[in-house]
Amino acid sequence: MSSTPDLEQSRHLATALPGPRSQALAERQKAAVPAGVATTMPVYAARAAGGILEDVDGNRLIDLASGIAVTSVGAAHPRVVAAVQEQVAQFTHTSFMITPYEGYVAVAEQLDRTAPISGQTRTALFNSGAEAVENAVKVARSYTGKQAVAAFDHAYHGRTTLTMALTAKNMPYKHHFGPFAPEIYRVPGSYPLRDGLSGAEAAQHAISALEKQIGAENLAAVIMEPIQGEGGFIVPAEGFLPAVVEWCKANDVLFIADEVQSGVARTGSWFACEAEGVEPDLMTTAKGIAGGMPLSGVTGRAEVMDSVHPGGLGGTYGGNPVATAAALAVFEAIEDEDLLAKATRIEQVIREHFDQNADDRIAEVRGRGAMMAIELVEPGTREPDAALTAAVAAAVRATGVILLTCGTYGNVIRFLPPLTIGEDLLKEGLSEVTKALQSA
Ligand SMILES: *Cc1c(COP(=O)(O)O)cnc(C)c1O
Numbered sequence: 001m002s003s004t005p006d007l008e009q010s011r012h013l014a015t016a017l018p019g020p021r022s023q024a025l026a027e028r029q030k031a032a033v034p035a036g037v038a039t040t041m042p043v044y045a046a047r048a049a050g051g052i053l054e055d056v057d058g059n060r061l062i063d064l065a066s067g068i069a070v071t072s073v074g075a076a077h078p079r080v081v082a083a084v085q086e087q088v089a090q091f092t093h094t095s096f097m098i099t100p101y102e103g104y105v106a107v108a109e110q111l112d113r114t115a116p117i118s119g120q121t122r123t124a125l126f127n128s129g130a131e132a133v134e135n136a137v138k139v140a141r142s143y144t145g146k147q148a149v150a151a152f153d154h155a156y157h158g159r160t161t162l163t164m165a166l167t168a169k170n171m172p173y174k175h176h177f178g179p180f181a182p183e184i185y186r187v188p189g190s191y192p193l194r195d196g197l198s199g200a201e202a203a204q205h206a207i208s209a210l211e212k213q214i215g216a217e218n219l220a221a222v223i224m225e226p227i228q229g230e231g232g233f234i235v236p237a238e239g240f241l242p243a244v245v246e247w248c249k250a251n252d253v254l255f256i257a258d259e260v261q262s263g264v265a266r267t268g269s270w271f272a273c274e275a276e277g278v279e280p281d282l283m284t285t286a287k288g289i290a291g292g293m294p295l296s297g298v299t300g301r302a303e304v305m306d307s308v309h310p311g312g313l314g315g316t317y318g319g320n321p322v323a324t325a326a327a328l329a330v331f332e333a334i335e336d337e338d339l340l341a342k343a344t345r346i347e348q349v350i351r352e353h354f355d356q357n358a359d360d361r362i363a364e365v366r367g368r369g370a371m372m373a374i375e376l377v378e379p380g381t382r383e384p385d386a387a388l389t390a391a392v393a394a395a396v397r398a399t400g401v402i403l404l405t406c407g408t409y410g411n412v413i414r415f416l417p418p419l420t421i422g423e424d425l426l427k428e429g430l431s432e433v434t435k436a437l438q439s440a
Pocket residue numbers: 127128129130131133156157158159225229230258259260261262286287
């Protein structure tokens with residue numbers, strides 16, 4: 001089955017961006033939607049598939065964002081569309097907590113099978129990444145009987161009250177929204193470009209903070225993104241993750257891998273933890289799992305997951321049948337189309353592009369698979385250049401390429417294309433980034 005239905009896979013600008021229809025919709029948005037809900041590109045979507053998003057003015061944009069790493073199989077994968085259509089005609093909802101259905105169990109089985117956790121596992125389903133993180137923390141507290149949770153510098157775990165506390169960056173995520181949930185502690189992570197430490201050295205700093213500032217006897221869990229997402233696509237130095245996980249195991253502290261952004265084939269393996277052979281006790285998933293339908297999961301060791309009393313976990317919509325049907329189709333598409341290999345190929349294309357177009361303002365090209373980034377600095381220094389980053393992103397977007405930035409210092413351009421993007425489209429998008437850098 002083709003992963004790109006009848007939407008032509010080429011960039012096309014029919015108007016300047018945003019076009020007149022988008023502008024009219026933006027006016028309506030301004031009158032109806034609060035300013036706090038901001039948009040990266042005020043271009044209203046009409047259709048999307050493969051590596052292309054078509055807007056309401058007939059512009060076709062190259063998609064290097066996948067709706068924040070969500071539509072990894074494309075935004076209208078035929079398998080997902082068919083599965084959703086079939087399920088929606090049967091029933092839209094019963095609540096799994098009232099009368100269950102097979103799709104929920106099948107997605108749990110699929111996550112149990114693919115999660116990098118040995119032995120028996122269990123999976124509970126929810127709606128969003130933040131909701132999964134909240135539930136992982138609930139499970140960890142219930143199992144350990146302890147309360148404290150440690151998160152790292154540059155972490156992002158969501159925008160709800162508990163997950164805001166876990167998230168590091170103030171603006172825009174936390175500003176004016178305190179007080180934050182108690183018993184959350186922040187410890188140093190590993191940011192090789194900026195701390196210059198080996199994985200073992202950075203882990204020593206983290207472990208020292210865990211021991212001296214919290215104490216293992218108070219600590220329920222350490223939560224970490226195996227590759228930090230919103231914080232700047234930071235890949236910890238080799239050895240950091242295994243050392244932290246080993247300390248957790250030796251000290252009866254649960255390790256939660258937040259794979260919401262890095263999971264489900266994005267980095268070229270099912271989960272990013274696998275790159276260093278790390279086994280979490282609990283793992284959260286969302287974003288790429290259901291082809292754009294809202295779905296998230298907490299997968300963990302059976303003993304840990306089963307420690308919660310009946311009725312302690314749930315939610316009206318968690319594991320909605322339409323979303324679980326989509327997720328099963330996503331898993332099939334990843335296997336059938338060998339999208340793990342495609343993610344690895346995307347990394348190669350991106351690395352080759354920036355090898356051939358080196359620039360002294362690019363401090364680092366980093367990431368794994370189809371979760372790649374460049375960090376921009378003032379030449380000859382490590383001073384973050386957020387102004388350059390914003391200017392380049394704006395210039396690239398104006399050419400009809402959907403591009404995201406990230407990073408604590410706002411100086412990282414990230415590449416999150418759908419895994420089904422055509423290689424020519426990907427290269428075309430990358431060359432716009434290089435052109436914009438050259439003329440900035
Ligand atoms: C996006 C994200 C979340 C939050 O997911 P939502 O679905 O937006 O609530 C949590 N953790 C990580 C690592 C994320 O990237």
